[in-house]
Amino acid sequence: MNKKISQNVNLQKKAAQIRRDIVDIVYRTSAGHIGGSLSETDILVALYYEVMKIDPKNPHWSERDRFILSKGHAIDAYYCVLADRGFFDKERLQTYSQFGSDFIGHPNRAIPGIEMNTGALGHGLSIGVGMAIAGKMDNKDYRVFVLMGDGELAEGSVWEAAMAAANYKLDNLVAIIDRNRLQITGKTEDVMALTPLEDKWKSFGWNVSVVDGHDIPSICNALSKENKIDGVPSLIIAETIKGKGISFMENNASWHHGVMNADQYKMACEELDKMLEVLS
Amino acid sequence: MNKIHNRQVVCETLIEIAKSDKDIVVLCSDSRGSASMKPFAEKYPERLIEIGIAEQNIVGVAAGLAHSGKKPFVASPACFLTTRSAEQIKVDVSYSNTNVKLLGISSGISYGALGMSHHSLQDIALLRAIPNIMIVVPADRFEAENMTRVLSEYKGPAYMRLGRNPVEDVYSSCDYGFELGRAVTLKEGDSLSILTFGETVKTALDAAELMEKEGIKCRVINMHTIKPIDEECIIKAAKETGAIMTIEEHSILSGFGAAVAEVVVQNCPVPMKIMGIPDEPAIPGKSKEVFAHYGISAENLCKEAEKLINIKKNGW
DSSP: OHHHHHHHHHHHHHHHHHHHHHHHHHHHHTOSOHHHHHHHHHHHHHIIIIIOOOOTTOTTOTTOOEEEESSTTOHHHHHHHHHHHTSSOGGGGGGTTSTTOSOOSSOOTTSTTOOSOOOSTTOHHHHHHHHHHHHHHTTOOOOEEEEEESGGGGSHHHHHHHHHHHHTTOTTEEEEEEEOOEETTEEHHHHSOOOSHHHHHHHTTOEEEEEETTOHHHHHHHHSGGGOBTTBOEEEEEEOOTTTTSTTTTTOGGGSSOOOOHHHHHHHHHHHHHHHHHHO | OOEEOHHHHHHHHHHHHHHHOTTEEEEESSOTTTTTOHHHHHHOGGGEEEOOSOHHHHHHHHHHHHHTTOEEEEEEEHHHHHHTTHHHIIIIIIITTOOOEEEEESOBTTTGGGOGGGOBOSHHHHHHTSSSOEEEOOSSHHHHHHHHHHHHHSOSOEEEEOOSSOEEOSSSSSTTTOOTTOOEEEEOOSSEEEEEOTTHHHHHHHHHHHHHHTTOOEEEEEOOEEESOOHHHHHHHHHHHSOEEEEEEEESSSSHHHHHHHHHHHHOOOOEEEEEEOSSOOOOSOHHHHHHHTTOSHHHHHHHHHHHHHHHHHOO
16 A cells, blocks of 8 residues: 555656656747646656556557557657656757757657657547557557547547447547646637537447546556456546646646746746655 | 459459458448449458548548558548548658558549539649658559559558549550559650540540541650659650640649649740649539540540640740
8 A cells, every 4th residue: 555655656756747847848949838738747647657558668569558649739748758758868858849850849750659640630539549440450459548638629530530439349449538628719618618528428439437637546547457348448538727737827728838938937847846845 | 345443453453462461451431332342341351441431530540550550541532532631641641651542432523423522633732742642543454453562562651543434444464564653655756745644544545546647646655653753754755745735634723734844844844735624613424524525535635736736836
């Protein structure tokens, strides 16, 4: 039990550290999508440090679990997690958003660990369906994880893929929604209402769980193989806060891709450093 | 004379290749009938992936399959496959460089009487501007077979455009040295060159035969690969024949004629005539009627050739 508690603290600490890295690269480059990166951080930490079967030294390992960041703009958190997990040298992130860099504002396959180029919303789940079908055909036991934003769900292609996943009984496919309830214009419910979101996915034939998207043990639990229902794809609605971890960014749509000034950067660092201190 | 559907040949060839290549899979969008893929579905039911009427999804799924080592052939009507899923082709196939083969069936004005929604007269224009995707069109059953075999080995994105109509043979066998990206000169001549692809190759050959009676020696070139285009062959034709006519079952805007013109004007400017479908919703009708309406008949091509030769000799 104690071991479990200390592991949970470690993961929380890891998430705080990743958030600190995100703030650094976003401030340094005056680029990125900080709000959605901060909301998805705990989900990525759960996946990359606990749930997924991966080998950072062998990113093309055929038995690995696959991950697709369908909300590709939230790249900052993804880069920081991949670097920290050892897929590439953290130093390489110094070139982020610079002329000619491989580290552009959306995932691309030039970066070790990134499976597919994304950035256009609504594509990831279809790709995941293809990977999951291939896994079934080849009797592989890898799983496919697709992280989507909630604003992204207005794309019709998401629902085409949702239908196909249930039709092909893809229980090796796990979709996660970063449900931070905000998109660039404002509240998702004002822009294009999604509720009742859980019922929508259930009616499409998915095994749906709703979790606190900042409670790493709960996320891990929902993502575990034990939560799988044979022949049914799984969907995790992770209830999150856009801008999580930095008080003045939380639940504020203007931080979708806001850029910090020097004072704001200082404040953000202080808040995160304080959190790291508490967790230590 | 043989009149075989190219799509039927593609299916038969895929069945044969799939025997030894276990990674070949075919995806359909409720299109296995119109794509002539039913025999593949019967032979390899586990390798025919039905996606239903969802073209965006079919391309994304194919990209995911390709990423996992499969060799997906997506057989879906060209009109929907290319425009409805343009973004998936751009991002998931071309940009992600996945080994996906798109089979655009009933392309061009194959569905002539069904109206503009079913015509695919923009697909070449659209795909030509996307990097890293090959565009090929077979002229007859032999070329369809060659193309299918070569594409199953070629690792990378490709679009094969397939008309619905059965077509007459242009070749007498598969042994004519088919090579992706290398055009085939079917008839030598030095008065002018006709460059075309697909169903209109036969029309061009018929026109060249009529011209011969008038003493016009027309070179006929089958440009089966539209991208990457065979620049060398185009420049040679421009230099040696001094006039170029292109024919395409596509809008005359930004399509094949434009691709040829880009090469001609930058290397060896000569008088050109671009024949195709003008910038309007194409008139409904059977392919032959529609072609004739827009001047793509052997007789009219002769008249256009004479005009072009006159410009070549006397200037504009």
